[in-house]
Amino acid sequence: MNAQTPALMPDFADLLLDAVFMVDVLGRIVYVSAACERIFGYTPGEMIGRELFDFLAPEDRATTRDEAKQVMAGYPRIGFENRYVRKDGRRASIMWSARWSEADQLRIGVARDVTKRKHAEAMQAATYAISEAAHTAGDLVALFREIHRIIAELLPVAGFTIAMCDAHTGRLAFPYPLDDQADAPAEQEAIASRMCTDVIGSGQSKLLHHRSPAALSDASASSGGSASWLAVPLFSQQGAMGALIVKSRAGTFYTEQDQELLQFVSTQVATAIERKQLHAELLRMAQYDALTGLPNRRLFHDRMEIALARNRREQKRVAVLYVDLDDFKRVNDLLGHAAGDLLLQEVSRRLTQCVREEDTVARLGGDEFVVLLEHVPLPGDAAIVAEKIRSAVSQQASIDGQQLRMLPSIGIAFHPDHGDDAEQLLKHADKAMYSAKTVKVRGSE
Known part of the structure; x- marks a missing residue:
């Protein structure tokens, strides 16, 4: 190394793609090579005299402070990574190689920009x-x-x-x-x-x-x-x-x-x-019926099993109402299936309006609907809901310019009175519905 070498060192450092830093015991930058502007967005003049921590991302300050202590204690660090805030506000990811110069009382570090990686x-x-x-x-x-x-x-x-x-x-x-x-x-x-x-x-x-x-x-x-x-x-x-x-x-x-x-x-x-x-x-x-948007048989069963499990714990009554529309086939035969679909949608809307938000109205298929009533204090309460449904569904509906009036048949089953699982309750409510329908047919003869 000849006498000119030390004087040329800054020029060599400025040719490096990595930035070379020298930082004193107070953390102030005393030298930085030209690459700092490409990496951090600041010129050397803007960085020299300021603390390196001024540019550090806040979330990385604690770990970086620990690393700096290790370097100043005489332990070289290679490959430590942290993040800095560039002049334009963006983050730069830096990988460091650093050591402590006891003679100069400086931390000497090389900063490699690994942001792209x-x-x-x-x-x-x-x-x-x-x-x-x-x-x-x-x-x-x-x-x-x-x-x-x-x-x-x-x-x-x-x-x-x-x-x-x-x-x-x-x-x-x-x-x-x-x-x-x-x-x-x-x-x-x-x-x-x-x-x-x-x-x-x-x-x-x-x-x-x-x-x-x-x-x-x-x-x-x-x-x-x-x-x-x-x-x-x-x-x-x-x-x-x-x-x-x-x-x-x-x-x-x-x-x-x-x-x-x-x-x-x-x-x-x-x-x-x-x-x-x-x-x-x-x-x-x-889980839902495509025509009416109501829960289908599968979802109704799931909700019913959950309600029954809760009912067993709380010792409260659950009611199932089975609703069937009388002579619905006649609507399809006379007005067509499109009119029948519109009528089913209207019935679905009316059924939903007759129950509480926590209750469930489902369509099993065709013109058959079921209603799950939870927390029914007395059997008569379910009968009141059934009458409300009967009255609502029986009101005339305007379908394709035709005034139609449907009469529902309703059967009721209670847990635990008429069964301990969903299948037993549905069968009992279905049977009760057909009994009600039979009574109406005999009464009209």
């Missing part, structure tokens, strides 16, 4: 996590909550929402909140709604921030101008199904790289939502 790892992890969430989330809201958490690990997110678009009406719904802490929630929702409309209509993502104020109305610029908004469309196999919108933290602005990232993630999100919607629809079809 960490980003790629995070993207891979996000793809897997979103796919897993589609299988494990109990419902759509739970799925949205998990997607929110996953995306917040990729981007600085202050607000997050998913908008769903009704394929038939085009109406937007926001099933997951944007920003519960927003100072002006109405204005925030207005911005999100406009962005949703734009990205769903165009099929293209959209990025807004304070450098494009013309994109926002004057009314919303004051609240939306200090942060970025990023919206990407969500596509199903049938077309645009909605949009995903994120709002950055105050003073932090999204970039085109963030836009590309969210577009990539949106594909996984849309697939997860579509899968969850399909699962929910299959579950609904398995």
Whole structure:
């Protein structure tokens, strides 16, 4: 090494892709190479004299302080990773090699930018996590909550929402909140709604921030101008199904790289939502009657078994009402099955209005319905409900311009009086219903 070598060291350091730091015992930066501007966004002049911790991400300060103590105690550290806040507000992931110079009383460290590698790892992890969430989330809201958490690990997110678009009406719904802490929630929702409309209509993502104020109305610029908004469309196999919108933290602005990232993630999100919607629809079809929307026989049995188990513990009465429409076949024969379907839907609506929210009305098939009444104090209470049903169903109904009047036959069974399980109670109520129907037929002869 000749006499010129020490003088040339700063020039050599400035050629490195990694940034070289020298930090004194008080944590102040006394030297940093030129690579700091590419990695952190600050020039050497902006960093020298300041504490290195001033640039550190708050959540990494405790672990970094411990690492610094180890270095100053004479233990070199290689491969330690932490995060810093760049000048533009974004996070930079750094891998360090550091040692302590006792003679100079300085920490000497080399900072390698591993942001892209960490980003790629995070993207891979996000793809897997979103796919897993589609299988494990109990419902759509739970799925949205998990997607929110996953995306917040990729981007600085202050607000997050998913908008769903009704394929038939085009109406937007926001099933997951944007920003519960927003100072002006109405204005925030207005911005999100406009962005949703734009990205769903165009099929293209959209990025807004304070450098494009013309994109926002004057009314919303004051609240939306200090942060970025990023919206990407969500596509199903049938077309645009909605949009995903994120709002950055105050003073932090999204970039085109963030836009590309969210577009990539949106594909996984849309697939997860579509899968969850399909699962929910299959579950609904398995448990609910397609014509009336009432619980079907299977779901009614499930609810009945739960009610009976609770009734055994609480020693209270449960009633089952079996409802059959007299001469319903005549409606189908005279007016057609379409009119018969409309009549069944109207009967379903009336039955539901006759019971409490905690009770269950189900369609077993054809013109047969059952009602589960829980917590029935006296047998006469079930008879009152039966009479209410009889009166409601017997009212005339206007179907395809025809005034129709149906008379129901109703049978009642009680637990534990008429059986200890769902099957026994249904059989008893069915038998009681046919007895009531027979009495009416004989009375009309």
